[in-house]
Amino acid sequence: MFAFILRRAGQGLLVIAVMVVLVFFGVNVVGDPVWILVSPDMTQDQIAEVARSLGLDRPIQEQFFLFVGGILQGELGRSFVHGTPAIGLILERMPATLELALVALMLAIVVGIPLGLYAGLYPDSAPARGIMAVSILGFSLPTFWVGLMLIMVFSVMLGWLPATGRGPVGHFLGIPTSLVSWQGWVHILLPAINLALLKISLVIRLARAGAREAVLQDYVKFARAKGLGRGRIVGVHILKNIMIPIVTILGLEFGSLVAFSVVTETIFSWPGMGRLLLEAIQRLDRPVIVAYVIVVVCLFVVINLMVDIIYSLLDPRVRLSEAAT
């Protein structure tokens, strides 16, 4: 187990290193951010001064070594636009994004599993067909358009829910979050539904496939022969078994929720790190782009590792040391 974790951590570091090199050089070959930062009436000398202050007058390989040196000291460069450390900007906005992704994940589980379970237990019933049609639609709908429609219906036409911002932000264990107040929940609902929609469809499919397989298994027949009630068979025995693949895949999907939040955050003006990335791309704020990628790739590596460990705990048949060979 320990050797497995160590090996995976090593692989993860390698992935991060490869991404750092690819993204650093990739981002630094296009455009000249100096021209976005200077005003038209500046003299050549002033422009050169700006380039020098950002370290952009040095050759690219020197910039890279300075950058790598910075990483080793926990520093991911300074934002060209804000003038503050890029990592600080990202960490400052991270709670908002993680909170949004977590609520979306929760929605996916709470809505998706019962619907999928029902569709799997009664595959030919009319509601089940309806559920499946909705889930196919959920896969096809472009996230950003669904977001617009949610705003149109619930904010503009009905006026039930706010369409922008995070609402009042409270603190829980020192972390700023909107989940401590009613207003905060009201604000997070629409963006979370928007972000969750794709995952709800995914969970419905997984739960349905799992349930259809599970009802044919011997342990279900045995439980029935033992005289267990239907609720107990479905709620305990079937649910427990179909949860394994769902937990695994949802864990892996958490990273994609964070990535997709770029779209949702833009639509709902949610002050998270996705919007920060988009602003950075539009203003060629290279250090922030690179830092964002590093943070997100780290997040992915950690999530994948955690999912592997949780998987082995949920399913004793999986031995991590074997999986590693």
Added chain:
Amino acid sequence: MSAVVNTVREETPFRRFVSRFAEDRIAVAGFVIFVLIVLAAVLAPLYAPQNPYDLARVDLMDSRLPPGAKSLEGFTMLLGSDGVGRDIFSAIFYGLRISLAVGAVSCLIAASVGMTMGLIAAYFGGRVETLIMRLVDLQLSLPSVLVALILVAMFGKGVDKIILALVLVQWAYYARTVRGSALVERRKDYVKAARCLGLPDARIVFGEILPNCLAPVIVVATVQTAHAISLEATLSFLGVGLPQTEPSLGVLIANGFQYMMSGKYWISFFPGLALLITIVAINLVGDRLRDVLNPRLER
């Protein structure tokens, strides 16, 4: 094939494929809708009441008219007009041309690149294979939106750059699919026979192995075209995709976003609906193709 032979109705693989595909009426409907959309997009200049990018014909006085209103020129704006007075109905079909073209071109290039890489990996194996497949794994482990955003950050805006970004996002799917089937095909007798005949590697790979790997590629290509169209729309909506001069559906939706809050829904709603119908139609065809072309479900 001549009409005389047709009367005998001999069973060709293509006909079997068509008749199996047609068993699913919803998929056929999807296919018909898709063909109609492509025709509507290609023929847009023939019937659209307005060329939305001919500045001489667009009048600012017409801006933000609700659906069904009359324009200054006298034609009815079926779906209303946008912030600068363009007819939404016309803009949608002109936008579809751009969306479909970007999707199709990027898919074609991605398929060629991906298939070549996949075949090389499968046929030569060893270090080449490891290198290519590690790259594929790395890319597929990250969500496509994220990869696309990073690539756009590297390349900047513009049609050619967006197509390049879409190609780089998608090639990995083709490479993995083709490699999977090519690994199976490589061991078959006809490949050994071709090698004994002394055929050159390129001829064996592209002339013998590739045609036998095409079925799964067609499925991937269908799904990926829908994906590419959706991804391009997303990037354009976020303002990092196509420029205003190439108004795809995503750009149209983005333009309407600012009017959403004041209840002028039609500027974003109808282009989005067109996008949705296009994607659903392609996905329906793709789903059916997956069933028909899957050898495991062969009857």
